[in-house]
Amino acid sequence: MSDGSVKSLNGSANKPHERLAAHLAAGMEAVNVLIRERMASKHAPRIPEVTQHLVEAGGKRLRPMLTLAAAELCGYEGPYHVHLAATVEFIHTATLLHDDVVDESEKRRGRPTANLLWDNKSSVLVGDYLFSRSFQLMVETGNLRVLDILANASATIAEGEVLQLTAAQDLATTEAIYLQVVRGKTAALFSAATEVGGVIAGAPEAQVKALYDYGDALGIAFQIVDDLLDYKGFSGATGKNIGDDFRERKLTLPVIKAVALADAEERAFWSRTIEKGDQRDGDLEHAIDLLEKHGALEAARQDALGYAAKGCAALQAMPEHPLREMLESLAEFVVSRIS
């Protein structure tokens, strides 16, 4: 685990992702070797330049750890959980590259984004390359059900991203639509990561479903926390710039809740800043005041805590195991960033 990732989850003595990383160290080393091997390109030197930048930036490697943990929790002893873990990380990295083009973002994990250092073209094409490499990796497992799960997750991710594009600036966006976007942009890959771990291990259906439910709830909690930190956090904690979502006019959960409770004047403010994108000095501060006034941040926080609890409950279907306890702690830890 890199310095960047440790820093990004600092602030608590209890670090279940580090315990997970320690427990899964051998497997994660194999995953990292495979990732380095497969992101290389004989012919196109731009590819390792861009991907190297992303790898060095660290990140928690949470998704591949979820796959390894799920497989081990189900007693898997074969080699293919490593392929699936690398697959999931490649899909995630490809998504980040394309997101940065879409968001016109300039910072990711506290570092300049690839599209700023190179160009949008490289971000689009290297993202496509990583998608295709992830596809090769999962085909090597020879497991059609795993391919089906990952194909469906990819479609949900892409659909969620497009939905976000069109729903983002529409004040009529409901919490139900928000949830659909979040399932697409975050939870689909979390739940696929845990589910394929169970499937490759040949786990009973009840366990496969529990792993899916855990990943889904963890992903939703994770995204709500991310949305909250964009208004409440500080740059050091997330590597993001505070107010990015506001500036990009994203209708995240806290804003949706505040809009639902807004009076006419407040509604005009949200309409001007989010729908019309006419933002002025002091608007971000005023937005945060409105979120506080309506208890929108606290309500979103309660939602996140609820999903974390749901994730822990799902795990009760899994066998007693140190990894089960670490996954429970992980769900609690994700929401501890907003305690």
Added chain:
Amino acid sequence: MSDGSVKSLNGSANKPHERLAAHLAAGMEAVNVLIRERMASKHAPRIPEVTQHLVEAGGKRLRPMLTLAAAELCGYEGPYHVHLAATVEFIHTATLLHDDVVDESEKRRGRPTANLLWDNKSSVLVGDYLFSRSFQLMVETGNLRVLDILANASATIAEGEVLQLTAAQDLATTEAIYLQVVRGKTAALFSAATEVGGVIAGAPEAQVKALYDYGDALGIAFQIVDDLLDYKGFSGATGKNIGDDFRERKLTLPVIKAVALADAEERAFWSRTIEKGDQRDGDLEHAIDLLEKHGALEAARQDALGYAAKGCAALQAMPEHPLREMLESLAEFVVSRIS
């Protein structure tokens, strides 16, 4: 087959793609139904808007026809060649969407590109959506070898696109590198289209290889012709703007050949216009003069004819069949556009 596609291949009494379309009409109708069904999105209305635009723009549907033809030529009677044909068309369409972002192109098949009508974000994300839908379609065939072929083709395509990005403006680019780029950007999907048709039919290895070789040679011939028409053709024939490649500073085969024979003054011209991108009025015309002077267009034309002949030769391993004759005619017809 749409009006647009017929128009784009006009100018000859012999139209093998139309004979192919007529012969494969029932299968292509099933492919079109499947394409319309799978490019829909319950949640994100932007997706059908963008894809509809691409579908209406027509295109020859050459790649799906190749898959259907290959499968029928090998005696296939199952349903999955339709899935594979739709898969190949989805991959192709996704690639077009991402290419238009990368090329900053404003016209495709004689119509404004999606990135001009919507935005780069939609092109990137809807392209990702089509990739993921193609992936779902191919998984449904349950054939791991087919998945392996298409995963490898996807990686070759993405790698070729990145290679083109970096090699495009480098006068040191050789014909060997050009060929690698072309295999990536065109031939890999052609050869995958024909190969999977044979594989899904359970054809003998010699026939599968012949189908791969035919698709590869056809794709290379097709791309060289495309490069030639960018300098020699006229907008009505290709739907492209003449000189697009020159303006985008692409080092295509004719230019590579002319650079190899350039004197100091000519080299300075290519360096200024392609490497440095400093282009002025009259430069395109001067470039064409230089290509003519060194016989670069004629030499590239001969290369294209050679690949077409190679494609026809490969087909000799296939059984006698009206489709075999149509595929031969198709290879000849592709290069007839530059006769």
